[in-house]
Amino acid sequence: MFIRELFGRERPVISFEIFPPRGGVPLEEVYRTLGAIRDLAPDFVSVTYGAGGSTRDATLEIASTVKNRFGLEVMAHCTGLCHTPPEVHEMVEDLMYEGVHNLLAMRGDPPRDRHVPEGPSFPHGSDLIGYLRRAFGDEVCIAAAAYPEGHVEARDMEEDLAFLKLKVDMGAELLITQLFFDNEIFYRFLESIGRLGIRVPVCAGIFPVLNARQVERIVSLCGVSFPPKFTRMVARYADDPASLAEAGVAYATEQIVDLLAFGVDGIHIYTMNRPDTTRRIMSNIGLVSRRAVAGSGD
Numbered sequence: 001m002f003i004r005e006l007f008g009r010e011r012p013v014i015s016f017e018i019f020p021p022r023g024g025v026p027l028e029e030v031y032r033t034l035g036a037i038r039d040l041a042p043d044f045v046s047v048t049y050g051a052g053g054s055t056r057d058a059t060l061e062i063a064s065t066v067k068n069r070f071g072l073e074v075m076a077h078c079t080g081l082c083h084t085p086p087e088v089h090e091m092v093e094d095l096m097y098e099g100v101h102n103l104l105a106m107r108g109d110p111p112r113d114r115h116v117p118e119g120p121s122f123p124h125g126s127d128l129i130g131y132l133r134r135a136f137g138d139e140v141c142i143a144a145a146a147y148p149e150g151h152v153e154a155r156d157m158e159e160d161l162a163f164l165k166l167k168v169d170m171g172a173e174l175l176i177t178q179l180f181f182d183n184e185i186f187y188r189f190l191e192s193i194g195r196l197g198i199r200v201p202v203c204a205g206i207f208p209v210l211n212a213r214q215v216e217r218i219v220s221l222c223g224v225s226f227p228p229k230f231t232r233m234v235a236r237y238a239d240d241p242a243s244l245a246e247a248g249v250a251y252a253t254e255q256i257v258d259l260l261a262f263g264v265d266g267i268h269i270y271t272m273n274r275p276d277t278t279r280r281i282m283s284n285i286g287l288v289s290r291r292a293v294a295g296s297g298d
Helices: 028-040 056-068 085-097 125-139 157-170 183-195 212-221 228-237 241-262 275-296
Strands: 013-018 044-047 074-079 102-106 141-146 174-177 202-206 266-270
Touching: 013 028, 028 056, 028 275, 044 056, 056 074, 056 085, 074 085, 074 125, 085 125, 102 125, 125 141, 125 157, 141 157, 157 183, 183 202, 183 241, 202 241, 228 241, 241 266, 241 275
Parallel strands: 013 044, 013 266, 044 074, 074 102, 102 141, 141 174, 174 202, 202 266
Antiparallel strands: none
């Protein structure tokens, strides 16, 4: 199934993101995560792709396993910064051979231990999206990344929105956002892309913060802002890891409840391969989700 076909129904699309293990951790750890969340019935699962293609083979194997062993729809991340067109073509053909036809096309992050080639074939996500659409046509469903507060490398929000519009014009059929912690920023983002004529579905990316180290990493990498109630939560429980994890689940749940009430197209939960956290969030929003479904048919 093409993931674009999931939208427009009476209920929002719910999806999870997982990533290949690092540091020699066996793939079975990921499969245990999948086994633990399969009964939560996500509409699809996305599988990340390491910087510079560092997890290429693992991404392919995991995506195939999600689809063919666990029976869940899957979206494989596909990056272009450190790859040539023939390498990208081979990668996508390998995915399609395994039955994976949904791709999240991104520029990708430069690897820490490899030199990014000068004059890369795909310097922007839009370049990769255009290539995939030309090379594979309607054989693939292409999603793109979106940044409610702008990409950290963009000069300003106006420039970032122009690149987002280009991604859609080049063939992106849906958008998945970077994490954010202030829903009002996301709602303003939706208004902005609507004024640009962007009409594709948007999945809101939600990241449950479970420890202070995650907050530090978010600040250094993503450039997202924190609303006062979030900073108060982190400050209050900074020295109490267990309580901070509980508060982080509660905060993510509150965000999702508000997003569902707003009527978003989809919720994309960054699981960090933590099935217990994902299960608790889904349990928290279960009743609200059912009410949202019932209300949409009135």
